[in-house]
Amino acid sequence: MFNRLKLSVAALALVAAPALAANDSVIIGIALEPPTLDPTSGAAAAIREVTQVNIYEGLTRFGPDGSILPALAKSWDIEENGKVWIFHLNEGVKFHDGSDFDAEDVKFTLERTTAEGSTNAQKQLFNGIETVEVVDAKTVKITLKAPDANFAFNMAWGDAVMMAPESVADNATKPVGTGPYKLGEWVKGDRIDLVANPDYWGAKPAIEKATFKIIADPTAALNAMMAEDVDVFPIFPAPETLAQFEGDSRFQVLKGTTEGETILGLNNQKAPLDNVKVREAIAHAVNRQEIIDGAMFGLGTPIGTHFAPHHPAYVDLTAQSAFDPEKAKALLKEAGVENLKLRLALPPPMYARRGGEIIAAQLRNVGIETEISNLEWAQWLEQVFKGKDFDLTIISHVEPMDINIYARPDYYFGYGKPEFVAILDELAVTADDAKRTELLQSAQKMIADDYVNVYLFQLAKAGVAKAGLKGLWPNSPAPIIDIGALSWE
Known part of the structure; x- marks a missing residue:
């Protein structure tokens, strides 16, 4: 009987070993579900996280x-x-x-x-x-x-x-691209499965199946990661718990930068926010560090304009809109604004929901009341981004070098100043690096001078993954989760 037991255990080991060695799947946690799988028809970063370089190229x-x-x-x-x-x-x-x-x-x-x-x-x-x-x-x-x-x-x-x-007409739900992965199944509200494209023209990826698991709640994300039900959360929605993972050999914590300028967006086309003094007052009412500490648990770099601090052309303009509640009150008085009440529309991300409560309290201290609306992502896109039906909102713009959005008068915050457009037009035809830096810095200064929005912080990237997962991007130069770069050691 002892010999038979030894043979059974040995046989089991022979069967199990190849399965362990050939780990070709990954479960990826994401906080937001993409509203569509066509990145050419929607602004949500979640669309690109799932599809860019994976399904489409x-x-x-x-x-x-x-x-x-x-x-x-x-x-x-x-x-x-x-x-x-x-x-x-x-x-x-x-x-x-x-x-x-x-x-x-x-x-x-x-x-x-x-x-x-x-x-x-x-x-x-x-x-x-x-x-x-x-x-x-x-x-x-x-x-x-x-x-x-x-x-x-x-x-x-x-x-x-x-x-x-x-195939373009059906790409929102049945995407057809050229990438290394095809859509397997999309179970709304739960997961999106991608499977390797056997006819891919490029290098064969190590991962055969990737599941994007949608977990919006930070506590649920923590529990799923700790239970090892999820392999990686590239942008972990509960940064206050990162210390638990740093002390656990099962996991790796990845901290880096993103292109995400997180702003308190102001509707420049709507009174009284069409008055630069009112916009400036709101900027001085906001304590950036308090938001970074309270909403992001210290993760984030203060910014004073819509530009990434890690870019060589960045100008630190944070002092221009420093926290100064007394100055905020004086500016509101100069503008003739009293008993101001503004609508604050908040999308689902943690930085918006947590940050919104802090900003509401800060604005109340200078005499501005806010009516908070917590919107689902599709609602935010329809009401705020498309409909421009808002006073204030909080959003992180994660696309790279996207200061050009300020040249668009039809963009949701409604700027498009002709002098700013002229700077961007000149930048487009300028190749000299020194001149390009000068133009980019002029653009940063102009939107800061006009207090188009309240510039809060550069979104940090804090991810958690199982220790054996390799190929993860430490930074996010664009909202991309590159499955083809992943492998298990």
């Missing part, structure tokens, strides 16, 4: 360090000082439905993006396109209205991923 892509890398375009030529861009496409690329990806799809995608009625959230990135010409099946010539040194950068955004005319 662009001509170029972001690397973990923010560099611009080849993707569907293996190379490109730049002519006429950046006015003409010729992209050379990779061979053998197919969409998930088996159809070929070629230059006609590039032409379709870019013309759709710039067409009248386009719902692309970053349509301004492509407004400079004059023509898209198919040179041959694997060559596309894009002529711009004016030189743009940033065009390869623009093509790396999630809003610029390539799609086919045959």
Whole structure:
């Protein structure tokens, strides 16, 4: 009997060992469910986290360090000082439905993006396109209205991923891309399963199946991670508990930076917020550090303008809008504003919900009452982002180098000052690094001087993962969770 037991245990070990060695799946925790799986028709960062570089690909892509890398375009030529861009496409690329990806799809995608009625959230990135010409099946010539040194950068955004005319209509729920993963199943409110694309044109990923598990509640996220029901939470929604993971050998804690400028957004088109003195008063009423400590448990870098502090062109303008409640009261008096009550619309992220309560108390101290509305993500997008039906809101803008949104008068906070637009127009045709820095700093200063929004902090990236998971990006140069880079040791 003893010998039979030994043989059974040995046989079990032989069976179990390959299973342990071939760990080819991963469960990823995310706090927000994407409202759609089409990043070209919605602004939510959650769409890009699930789909960008996984389901869909662009001509170029972001690397973990923010560099611009080849993707569907293996190379490109730049002519006429950046006015003409010729992209050379990779061979053998197919969409998930088996159809070929070629230059006609590039032409379709870019013309759709710039067409009248386009719902692309970053349509301004492509407004400079004059023509898209198919040179041959694997060559596309894009002529711009004016030189743009940033065009390869623009093509790396999630809003610029390539799609086919045959499948684009259903991409919101049945996405068809060229990426290393296909949609397996989307169980609304619970999870999104991705499976490896066996016909992928590029390198075969180590992970065969990825499940994005939707866990909005911070306590539930902590419990799921501690129980090891989730393998990684790239952006962990309960930063106050990170110390528990740092002392546990089962886990790794990843702390880095993001491109997320977290702001108290102000509706510049709505009285009395159309008065710069009122906007300035609100800025001086807000104590940034108190929000960072109270809502983010110390994680975050104070900012005084809409620009990432880790960028070489950043200007520290925090002193200009320093916490000064007495100055805030004086400015409100100068503006002739009394008994002010404003609506504060808060989307689901923790920084908004927790930060909103703190800001409401700070504003009350200078005589401004707030009516808080906690909105679900789809509600926020419809009411605030699209409908501009708000006074105040809190949101983190996580796209890279997105100060250009201030050039759009139709954007939800409604700025678009002509002098600011002129700076951005000059930046687009400037290649000299010193001059570009000067222009970027002028842009930062202008929106700070106009107190367009209240600039709170740069969102930190704090993630938790099982110790054996490798390939995680330490920073977030764009809202991307690159499954193809992951593997188990």
